[in-house]
Amino acid sequence: MSSTIAAPVSLDEKLAAAKRASIALATATTDRKDTALRAIADGVLAASAEIIAANELDLANGRENGLSSGLLDRLSLTPARLQGLADAVLQIVGLADPVGQAVRGSALPNGVHITQVRVPFGVVGAIYEARPNVTIDIAALAIKSGNAAVLRGGSAAIETNRVLVGVIQQALASTGLPADAVQTIDEFGRDGAAQLMKARGLVDVLIPRGSADLIRTVVTESTVPVIETGAGVVHVVLDESAREDWAVDIVRNAKVQRPSVCNAVETLLVHRSAADRLLPPVLAALTEAGVTIHADERSLPYAADASTTSVPATDEDWATEHMSLDIAVKVVDDLDEAIEHIRRYSTQHTESIITNDLANAERFLAEVDSAVVMVNASTRFTDGGEFGFGAEVGISTQKLHARGPMGLPELTSTKWIVRGSGQIRG
Amino acid sequence: MSSTIAAPVSLDEKLAAAKRASIALATATTDRKDTALRAIADGVLAASAEIIAANELDLANGRENGLSSGLLDRLSLTPARLQGLADAVLQIVGLADPVGQAVRGSALPNGVHITQVRVPFGVVGAIYEARPNVTIDIAALAIKSGNAAVLRGGSAAIETNRVLVGVIQQALASTGLPADAVQTIDEFGRDGAAQLMKARGLVDVLIPRGSADLIRTVVTESTVPVIETGAGVVHVVLDESAREDWAVDIVRNAKVQRPSVCNAVETLLVHRSAADRLLPPVLAALTEAGVTIHADERSLPYAADASTTSVPATDEDWATEHMSLDIAVKVVDDLDEAIEHIRRYSTQHTESIITNDLANAERFLAEVDSAVVMVNASTRFTDGGEFGFGAEVGISTQKLHARGPMGLPELTSTKWIVRGSGQIRG
Incomplete structure (x- = not known):
C-alpha cells in the first residue's frame, strides 16, 4: 500500500480535480503520454510485491465474503498476470494516437477552412467489478487518448486498485503529467458509483464493465452519456x-x-x-x-x-x-x-x-x-485485436457513437477548427 | 383535421408499430424514400387550407392560454411558410443518402473482409414545443436516413401536428412505405413524453428541440440515448x-x-x-x-x-x-x-x-x-448549411456520437459487415 497519507478529499473535489487534470492531458504530446505509459508498465513490475500483497488482502476478504471461485480467479493477480498487464500497456504505447487526427475538412466557397479533428472526451468514468486488470487497462487507454479517468473498481478489489492507482499516479507525476488524471473513487462505496452516474458536466462518458446487471443499472440510472459494452446472445x-x-x-x-x-x-x-x-x-x-x-x-x-x-x-x-x-x-x-x-x-x-x-x-x-x-x-x-485495432477497448452493443469493436478513436470526440480571414455571414 | 376515425391505440402499440415500420424503412431504396419525400412536399401544399385551419385552432388556444407573442409567431403557419417547408423537404431529396455508405474497411490477413457501413438508427424520437415546422423537418430527415420517427410536438401545436402527420402518413402509404414510420404521440400529453424518454429498446435515439429547460429535462430523465442540441453561450x-x-x-x-x-x-x-x-x-x-x-x-x-x-x-x-x-x-x-x-x-x-x-x-x-x-x-x-451539409439537423453540443453541426450521416449508426469463406479463429 502507498505510504503517503493524504488529507481526505470529497468525491466532488476528486471529480473537479480530474476535470482540471484533463485539460493538461488533452494537450499533452504523444511522446509525453507514451513516456507515462512506459513508466506505468515499469511501475507495475517494480511494485509487484506490494500489488500482490494488497491483492492477497482482497482475496482473503473475498473468500470470507463467499465470493465465487470464478470471481476470485478474476480478482487474483499473479506475477505472470502482472507481466501480462505491463505488456498490454506497452502495446498501447505502440498504437497511433488518435488525438489531433483530422477526420474530414474542406475549404468553404468564401475561403474559410474547416477541419474536424479528434479531441479527447475529457474525463472518462469506468464502473466495474472485481477486475483489477481493468484499472490498468482503462487508465492506459484513457491516457493514450488524452483523457483523464475516474475509476470505480468495486469493493472486492479495493486494496489492489488503491495500490495500482498509486503506481499510475506516480508514473504520471514522474513524467510531468498531473497525478489527478487517474483517480479511484472506491473509498466512497456504492454512493460513489451513484454520484459518478449523475456527474453530468464533470464526467464526459461512462463505461460500465461487468455483469449484465451492472451494465443495466448504469445504463438506466446514469445521466452521464454511457458507452454500453453489453452481453452477447x-x-x-x-x-x-x-x-x-x-x-x-x-x-x-x-x-x-x-x-x-x-x-x-x-x-x-x-x-x-x-x-x-x-x-x-x-x-x-x-x-x-x-x-x-x-x-x-x-x-x-x-x-x-x-x-x-x-x-x-x-x-x-x-x-x-x-x-x-x-x-x-x-x-x-x-x-x-x-x-x-x-x-x-x-x-x-x-x-x-x-x-x-x-x-x-x-x-x-x-x-x-x-x-x-x-x-x-x-x-x-468480433474483436478489436482481430479487426486490427490493436487495443481491446470493448465491444459496443449500442448504436450511438460507437458500434461493435472499439479502438482508441472511439475514446475520443471531435471538434471543428475554423480558420478565417475576417469572413462574416451574408 | 383528418376525417378518418381510427381506433384508439396505446403508446406502447404505437412505439411497437414504429419499430416494425423501421425495418421496412431501413432497407428501402433511396429512390423510394425520395418519392415519399416528394409526396410529402406535394401533400403539404395540397392540404394547405386544412393545415392552416388546424393551425388557427392552435393559435386561438394559444392566445387564450396566454402564449407569448414569440411562441405564437413560431407556432404560426402561413402559405409562405408552408411553401418554405415544402421547399425544405425537396432540398432533402437532393442530399446524398447516408445509408449503405462504407465508412472504412479492410481485408484481414486470413482473407476475411470487414466493412463498416452506415445503417439507420431504427426509431428516432423527437420532443419539441410549438414548432410545427419541426414535424415536417424531422420526419423528412428521418425518412431520408431510413429511420422511423416518433414525434411529441407539444400541446400548443397539437391540431396542426395532427394534420401534418396525417399528410406525411398518406404520402408514405402512397409510395408503398409503412404509414406507421412517422407517428405523433401528442394525444398522450406529458405522460407520453415521459414514456418516450423511458422507451429504451423501442426508441434508439431521442432529439429534444426547444428551450434549455426542455432539453435539460430530456437529458436528465431519458434512458434512451439523447443527442443534445443545446444552447449557445x-x-x-x-x-x-x-x-x-x-x-x-x-x-x-x-x-x-x-x-x-x-x-x-x-x-x-x-x-x-x-x-x-x-x-x-x-x-x-x-x-x-x-x-x-x-x-x-x-x-x-x-x-x-x-x-x-x-x-x-x-x-x-x-x-x-x-x-x-x-x-x-x-x-x-x-x-x-x-x-x-x-x-x-x-x-x-x-x-x-x-x-x-x-x-x-x-x-x-x-x-x-x-x-x-x-x-x-x-x-x-456554425451551421450545417454553411458547412456544406445541405440539411439542418441541428447543432450538437454533446461530445458523444456527434459534435457541432449535424448532417444526415449523424442520423445513422453503423454496422460491420464481415464476409468470410469458412475462416475460424486460431
Whole structure:
C-alpha cells in the first residue's frame, strides 16, 4: 500500500480535480503520454510485491465474503498476470494516437477552412467489478487518448486498485503529467458509483464493465452519456446450402474456442432442409468438445441420435448468454423464421450465417441489425485485436457513437477548427 | 383535421408499430424514400387550407392560454411558410443518402473482409414545443436516413401536428412505405413524453428541440440515448493584435445578423491592451445596430463614451443566452483569463478569437473545448448549411456520437459487415 497519507478529499473535489487534470492531458504530446505509459508498465513490475500483497488482502476478504471461485480467479493477480498487464500497456504505447487526427475538412466557397479533428472526451468514468486488470487497462487507454479517468473498481478489489492507482499516479507525476488524471473513487462505496452516474458536466462518458446487471443499472440510472459494452446472445444460422465442413468448423470454433466471452455463439438456428445433413456432424463435433445441447423439439431427435449430452430447450434458453459449454439449438422453417428469431432474442452483438446462397447472404447482411453481421465466418472474429485495432477497448452493443469493436478513436470526440480571414455571414 | 376515425391505440402499440415500420424503412431504396419525400412536399401544399385551419385552432388556444407573442409567431403557419417547408423537404431529396455508405474497411490477413457501413438508427424520437415546422423537418430527415420517427410536438401545436402527420402518413402509404414510420404521440400529453424518454429498446435515439429547460429535462430523465442540441453561450475574443476592421465586422455580424439563434455571440471578451483601440469602434457599430451593452466594470467607461445603450453586467449575464440584441462585454487581462472565462461559462457551442498572433490563435484552437473553435471568422458560420451539409439537423453540443453541426450521416449508426469463406479463429 502507498505510504503517503493524504488529507481526505470529497468525491466532488476528486471529480473537479480530474476535470482540471484533463485539460493538461488533452494537450499533452504523444511522446509525453507514451513516456507515462512506459513508466506505468515499469511501475507495475517494480511494485509487484506490494500489488500482490494488497491483492492477497482482497482475496482473503473475498473468500470470507463467499465470493465465487470464478470471481476470485478474476480478482487474483499473479506475477505472470502482472507481466501480462505491463505488456498490454506497452502495446498501447505502440498504437497511433488518435488525438489531433483530422477526420474530414474542406475549404468553404468564401475561403474559410474547416477541419474536424479528434479531441479527447475529457474525463472518462469506468464502473466495474472485481477486475483489477481493468484499472490498468482503462487508465492506459484513457491516457493514450488524452483523457483523464475516474475509476470505480468495486469493493472486492479495493486494496489492489488503491495500490495500482498509486503506481499510475506516480508514473504520471514522474513524467510531468498531473497525478489527478487517474483517480479511484472506491473509498466512497456504492454512493460513489451513484454520484459518478449523475456527474453530468464533470464526467464526459461512462463505461460500465461487468455483469449484465451492472451494465443495466448504469445504463438506466446514469445521466452521464454511457458507452454500453453489453452481453452477447450470439447466433449462427445454418442455411439450406451451407457447406458441411464450414458449418462444423465455424460452429465448433464459435462455441468452444473460448466459451466465456461475449462473441461466443449461444444459439444455433438450422434450416429444416439442412437438418438431416448438417445436424449430425455439427452435434457430434460439439459433443466431442464437451458441449451440452439445449435442443428444441425438432432438433432433440438429432441430439439423441448423436449421443449428445442434451436437455430440452426452454424459452429462457433463447435469451441466455451461457458463457459456458452450452448451446441452444433450434430448427427453423426458413430464413424468415431465423431472422425473426434473431430480431426477438439477439442482443445485437454478432450473428453469422453459413450459406452458399448469394441472395440469402445479402438478405441476412441487410436485414439483421447487429453490431457485426457475418457470412461464413466465426463469430469469434468480433474483436478489436482481430479487426486490427490493436487495443481491446470493448465491444459496443449500442448504436450511438460507437458500434461493435472499439479502438482508441472511439475514446475520443471531435471538434471543428475554423480558420478565417475576417469572413462574416451574408 | 383528418376525417378518418381510427381506433384508439396505446403508446406502447404505437412505439411497437414504429419499430416494425423501421425495418421496412431501413432497407428501402433511396429512390423510394425520395418519392415519399416528394409526396410529402406535394401533400403539404395540397392540404394547405386544412393545415392552416388546424393551425388557427392552435393559435386561438394559444392566445387564450396566454402564449407569448414569440411562441405564437413560431407556432404560426402561413402559405409562405408552408411553401418554405415544402421547399425544405425537396432540398432533402437532393442530399446524398447516408445509408449503405462504407465508412472504412479492410481485408484481414486470413482473407476475411470487414466493412463498416452506415445503417439507420431504427426509431428516432423527437420532443419539441410549438414548432410545427419541426414535424415536417424531422420526419423528412428521418425518412431520408431510413429511420422511423416518433414525434411529441407539444400541446400548443397539437391540431396542426395532427394534420401534418396525417399528410406525411398518406404520402408514405402512397409510395408503398409503412404509414406507421412517422407517428405523433401528442394525444398522450406529458405522460407520453415521459414514456418516450423511458422507451429504451423501442426508441434508439431521442432529439429534444426547444428551450434549455426542455432539453435539460430530456437529458436528465431519458434512458434512451439523447443527442443534445443545446444552447449557445457563444464568445468572441478580441486579442491584443486583432485587426480593427475584422473585429468590428465579425462582432457586429455575430451579434446582429440573426440574434435569436444559437450561434449568435453573447459575450465579448476584450484584451485590456486592445480596449482603447477596439472597444470604441466595436461598441459604436453595435450601438448603431440597436444592441444593448451589458458592460463589466472595466468596459463600462467605453460604453458611456460611445453613447451606447448600456447596463452594468451582472454575474448572470455571463451565463445567459440572450437571443436578443444584447451582448455582455468584459475586459480581460490576457488570453489566460479569456480562456478561463470561456471554460467557466461557455456551453461549448462556438467560440471565436480575432487575432493576428499565430501562437495565440493556435493556443485558442487547442485549449478551448467547444464544438466549433474559430480564428478570425464569424460565429454565425456554425451551421450545417454553411458547412456544406445541405440539411439542418441541428447543432450538437454533446461530445458523444456527434459534435457541432449535424448532417444526415449523424442520423445513422453503423454496422460491420464481415464476409468470410469458412475462416475460424486460431
